[in-house]
Amino acid sequence: MAKVFMKGNEAIAEAAVRGGCRFFAGYPITPQNEIPEYLSWRLPEVGGTFVQGESEVASINMVYGAAAGGCRAMTSSSGPGISLKAEGISYLAGTKLPAVIVNISRGGPGLGSIQPAQSDYFQATKALGHGGFKVMVFAPATLQEAVDLTYNAWEYAERDRNPVMILMDGCLGAIMELVELPEMKTADRAGTKTWALQRREGEARLDRMLTPYFPEAMLEYENTTRGKLYEKWAENDVMVEEFMLEDAEYVVAAYGISARVAKEAILRLREEGFKVGMIRPITLNPFPKKSFANLDYSQVKGIIDIELAIPAQMKDDIALEVKDRAPIYTYGRSGGVLLDDESTYIAIKKIIEGGAK
Amino acid sequence: MKKSLIFSGAGGQGVVSAGVMTAKAAVDAGKYATFLPEYGPEQRGGSAKCTVVIDEDAIVSPLAKKCDILVTMNEQSFKKFAPQLKEGGVLLLNSNRVTSAVTREDVRVIAIPVDDIANEVGNPKAGNIVIIGALIGATGIVSEEEFLESLKKKFASKAPQIMEMNAVALKKGVELGKSL
Numbered sequence: 001m002a003k004v005f006m007k008g009n010e011a012i013a014e015a016a017v018r019g020g021c022r023f024f025a026g027y028p029i030t031p032q033n034e035i036p037e038y039l040s041w042r043l044p045e046v047g048g049t050f051v052q053g054e055s056e057v058a059s060i061n062m063v064y065g066a067a068a069g070g071c072r073a074m075t076s077s078s079g080p081g082i083s084l085k086a087e088g089i090s091y092l093a094g095t096k097l098p099a100v101i102v103n104i105s106r107g108g109p110g111l112g113s114i115q116p117a118q119s120d121y122f123q124a125t126k127a128l129g130h131g132g133f134k135v136m137v138f139a140p141a142t143l144q145e146a147v148d149l150t151y152n153a154w155e156y157a158e159r160d161r162n163p164v165m166i167l168m169d170g171c172l173g174a175i176m177e178l179v180e181l182p183e184m185k186t187a188d189r190a191g192t193k194t195w196a197l198q199r200r201e202g203e204a205r206l207d208r209m210l211t212p213y214f215p216e217a218m219l220e221y222e223n224t225t226r227g228k229l230y231e232k233w234a235e236n237d238v239m240v241e242e243f244m245l246e247d248a249e250y251v252v253a254a255y256g257i258s259a260r261v262a263k264e265a266i267l268r269l270r271e272e273g274f275k276v277g278m279i280r281p282i283t284l285n286p287f288p289k290k291s292f293a294n295l296d297y298s299q300v301k302g303i304i305d306i307e308l309a310i311p312a313q314m315k316d317d318i319a320l321e322v323k324d325r326a327p328i329y330t331y332g333r334s335g336g337v338l339l340d341d342e343s344t345y346i347a348i349k350k351i352i353e354g355g356a357k
Numbered sequence: 358m359k360k361s362l363i364f365s366g367a368g369g370q371g372v373v374s375a376g377v378m379t380a381k382a383a384v385d386a387g388k389y390a391t392f393l394p395e396y397g398p399e400q401r402g403g404s405a406k407c408t409v410v411i412d413e414d415a416i417v418s419p420l421a422k423k424c425d426i427l428v429t430m431n432e433q434s435f436k437k438f439a440p441q442l443k444e445g446g447v448l449l450l451n452s453n454r455v456t457s458a459v460t461r462e463d464v465r466v467i468a469i470p471v472d473d474i475a476n477e478v479g480n481p482k483a484g485n486i487v488i489i490g491a492l493i494g495a496t497g498i499v500s501e502e503e504f505l506e507s508l509k510k511k512f513a514s515k516a517p518q519i520m521e522m523n524a525v526a527l528k529k530g531v532e533l534g535k536s537l
Contacts, residue, residue, distance in 0.1 A: 005384045031396065114398060175419045176377065176392040178384060257420070264418035340422035 115336025366430025490530015
């Protein structure tokens with residue numbers, strides 16, 4: 001299949017359509033506006049529905065409704081808008097409904113800035129809403145990865161009957177690069193989904209009822225089941241790139257755009273003889289625990305966590321696995337200030353030279 | 358060989374389009390390219406900047422602080438981005454709008470009266486095509502034929518006169534780029 005030169009946000013939108021998405025509701029916010037803009041004309045082409053909601057809250061609840069009807073539904077936003085959608089996302093999780101939520105992240109907290117940042121890591125991985133549920137979080141670093149992960153996001157969401165999040169920084173949302181677009185999936189009919197609400201057409205069929213409200217004992221049972229689901233993710237669904245780890249004395253940890261900037265620095269440091277490698281989580285949840293836990297700590301002298309977030313957030317998840325076996329250094333920018341290749345190279349080198357004393 | 362380019366100027370000068378078109382031409386010619394725009398809250402006007410990376414191999418990082426080639430379409434962007442050009446790099450500037458003198462002696466300077474040429478061609482909006490022409494003439498980052506092909510695709514739905522004017526603008530730019 002021919003490759004297309006596409007913008008990140010549009011690549012996600014097209015991949016969603018090809019992945020079977022037939023309903024989108026959202027409210028404008030920079031830096032993700034190309035997603036709704038693209039879907040506003042693209043979804044009607046394939047018989048889908050696009051709605052620009054009157055608010056983020058309305059939009060996520062429309063997604064909730066579409067998902068209840070068995071439709072592959074999506075919403076997208078950026079940090080402040082995702083916060084507004086928190087209640088709806090929790091309801092989706094509570095009702096065990098699949099949907100895809102895209103966060104093209106920008107600086108925070110509050111209204112923050114419209115420039116790229118990775119400061120929504122905690123929100124995405126720890127508490128996307130109230131009630132102690134989790135969602136799978138995919139963090140692409142290239143547009144091809146963004147396409148592939150979005151394309152398959154509903155497979156996970158429907159398998160688990162749980163929302164899925166694509167967390168991508170505004171930088172990757174804005175760039176253009178080559179992507180190969182996959183074939184269009186046949187949009188599943190709601191009828192094949194045993195959990196979806198449907199019309200009763202006179203035939204014998206069990207009534208289906210969706211509820212976000214449960215008697216206590218049943219809710220406890222559902223939450224126990226959720227816990228088991230999260231354990232299964234950790235066993236089966238981790239995606240990670242391990243780069244030049246064999247002889248690495250320093251291991252960079254980075255995801256999304258930070259990983260690409262870091263990789264450029266690592267290649268340069270390798271040429272100078274520094275033994276640096278990288279662990280790049282592709283799923284932030286489930287977190288690639290084993291990659292960090294199983295490093296050879298007789299060889300690894302330090303972990304360097306690089307994020308577009310100050311203070312660094314992924315560091316907490318890394319620390320749980322590294323324990324006290326190696327120091328964890330952090331480097332990053334925040335608030336919408338971008339990392340650059342030169343400063344990142346210098347920062348890593350400084351840490352190595354200081355740490356090697 | 359990896360090359361990073363910064364295109365800069367005022368909003369409306371076609372700086373972002375110039376970046377996309379150059380990246381697209383490289384991709385159409387079988388190379389890898391990334392395009393990264395700098396975005397802001399402006400609805401129109403303001404400053405415009407984008408970074409393009411072109412390579413034979415897949416591009417690791419689309420971000421580049423220092424560039425090999427800098428295109429500046431106005432005074433403000435010239436002042437802001439000139440320090441980001443690498444030693445030995447190529448500086449292309451619109452001499453109709455960049456008024457201060459170039460003080461760097463470690464770079465190759467290609468000064469083009471972009472606005473004059475665009476007006477001469479009959480399309481004041483074609484300034485970005487003129488400077489891309491100069492870029493092609495001076496550096497060969499993409500070939501003139503490759504760019505023209507890419508340009509034809511972009512303007513396929515527009516009136517043929519527009520493409521004709523663009524082709525002339527490109528040719529004039531290439532000639533100047535080669536001669537300087």
